[in-house]
Amino acid sequence: MRRGRASPITNQHHGRWLVACSIGNNGDEGGESKWVNGFVGVRRSRREKMRERERYQNIMAEEVKLFRTWSSPFALRIVWALKIKGIEYETIFEDLSDKSPSLLQYNPAHKKIPVLVHSGKPIAESYVILEYIDETWKETPLLPEDPYERAMARFWAKFGDDKVLTSIVWGVFIKEGKEQEEAMVEAMKNLWFLEEELRGKKFFGGERIGFVDLALGWLANLINILEDVAGQKIVDEDKFPLLSAWMKDFANSPIIKDNWPPRVQMIAKFRALRDAKLAAAASSK
Ligand SMILES: N[C@@H](CCC(=O)N[C@@H](CS)C(=O)NCC(=O)O)C(=O)O
Numbered sequence: 056m057r058r059g060r061a062s063p064i065t066n067q068h069h070g071r072w073l074v075a076c077s078i079g080n081n082g083d084e085g086g087e088s089k090w091v092n093g094f095v096g097v098r099r100s101r102r103e104k105m106r107e108r109e110r111y112q113n114i115m116a117e118e119v120k121l122f123r124t125w126s127s128p129f130a131l132r133i134v135w136a137l138k139i140k141g142i143e144y145e146t147i148f149e150d151l152s153d154k155s156p157s158l159l160q161y162n163p164a165h166k167k168i169p170v171l172v173h174s175g176k177p178i179a180e181s182y183v184i185l186e187y188i189d190e191t192w193k194e195t196p197l198l199p200e201d202p203y204e205r206a207m208a209r210f211w212a213k214f215g216d217d218k219v220l221t222s223i224v225w226g227v228f229i230k231e232g233k234e235q236e237e238a239m240v241e242a243m244k245n246l247w248f249l250e251e252e253l254r255g256k257k258f259f260g261g262e263r264i265g266f267v268d269l270a271l272g273w274l275a276n277l278i279n280i281l282e283d284v285a286g287q288k289i290v291d292e293d294k295f296p297l298l299s300a301w302m303k304d305f306a307n308s309p310i311i312k313d314n315w316p317p318r319v320q321m322i323a324k325f326r327a328l329r330d331a332k333l334a335a336a337a338s339s340k
Contacts, residue, residue, distance in 0.1 A: 119144035122158050122170040124151060126316050126324050128273030129181040130169035135269050136185050138310045140192045182212055185266060197266040211252060211259065212270035218245045219274065227289055228281045228325075229332035235287070246295055249274075253297040257304060268305055275302040276315050277325075284326045 099107075121137070121144050123130030137144050149158055149168050161170045161177035170177050171184045178187050189197045198205050222245050226238025249271070252259060259267035278290050292299040305311055 118172075118174060120147060120172040121145070122147045122149055122155075122161065122172070123168045124149055126321060127168055128277060129167075131276075131314065132181045132269045132272060133169045133171060133184050133188070134314050135264075135272060135311055136188045136197060138314060139195055139197070139264065140188060141194075142188070142192055182209075182270065185269060189266070197260070197269065199260075199265070208259075208266045211249075211267045214245075214248065215267070215271045215274070219249065219271070223274075223278075223281065223289060227287060228285050229329055229336075231333065235285075239287075239289075242289060243294075246290060246298060250295045250298045253301055258301065264305065264308060264311075268301075272305060272311065275305040276311070277321070278302065280318065280321050280325055284322060284329055 119137070119142055121130070121133055123133070123146065125148060147155075147157070149155060151168070154166060158168065158170060159166055161172060162168075162179040165179060167179070169181055169184060170179050171187065172178075173187075173191070178184050185197060198208055219242070222238055222242040227235055227242050230238050252267075256262075258264050259271065274290075282289050290298060290302065306315070
């Protein structure tokens with residue numbers, strides 16, 4: 056696990072370093088003993104104090120915090136990316152019905168999670184955060200190197216949110232009757248593009264998980280929850296064999312699997328969401 060590029064401090068030592076920083080040194084490294092109020096105290100040399108301050112500043116500079124909720128698919132992209140890169144971070148769980156002053160301060164424009172705070176600097180919007188992570192911690196790249204392929208990866212990620220997510224979650228999942236049928240036609244068209252994009256590849260990123268896989272990760276994990284709650288098959292294995300295989304491969308990858316919320320809780324959450332949307336639609340008719 057790494058905290059960042061410049062840190063000389065490993066994560067296993069992080070807690071210990073903080074303790075060391077807060078209680079000071081034992082005087083073996085150039086400190087000078089003297090009597091203070093009848094006790095043997097330690098006066099540390101200026102150089103030692105400076106070194107200590109530097110160590111503390113390094114820890115602060117490397118600090119990575121993620122503001123999220125337990126269930127947000129947007130925030131899970133960031134969790135997965137940080138885990139893939141091996142970056143240690145602190146999680147701050149938000150209650151979106153009572154947003155914390157920190158969240159409002161860090162993301163005043165949208166007031167949404169996820170927000171990543173690195174060295175005290177906030178970054179909002181999941182795709183912006185993913186790119187920041189990829190540019191900051193370069194090992195295990197998420198985006199391809201070639202500029203055209205990078206552009207394509209961004210395109211499919213955006214397509215996933217603009218078209219696939221919209222037609223499935225805000226279409227098929229929360230609609231009924233004729234409206235649901237229309238959303239289904241739209242969803243099928245969108246899914247077909249993803250099926251084609253996977254031709255000859257295991258992941259959207261090729262042989263391993265990349266930017267587009269993380270962007271569409273919600274689909275792999277959420278689809279059977281949405282299908283169960285809405286009582287409607289959406290991704291049929293016969294119609295979308297490549298997409299179905301990708302969903303299994305992605306969802307079963309250890310990092311993804313280990314960082315996906317419990318199914319029972321997700322079912323309850325999405326059932327409540329669907330019921331609320333259907334009730335609101337019914338009362339507005
Ligand atoms: N485009 C944003 C979407 C983030 C988003 O919609 N977050 C939701 C939680 S899943 C949120 O914070 N909602 C709070 C609100 O709308 O007040 C991203 O990709 O980060």
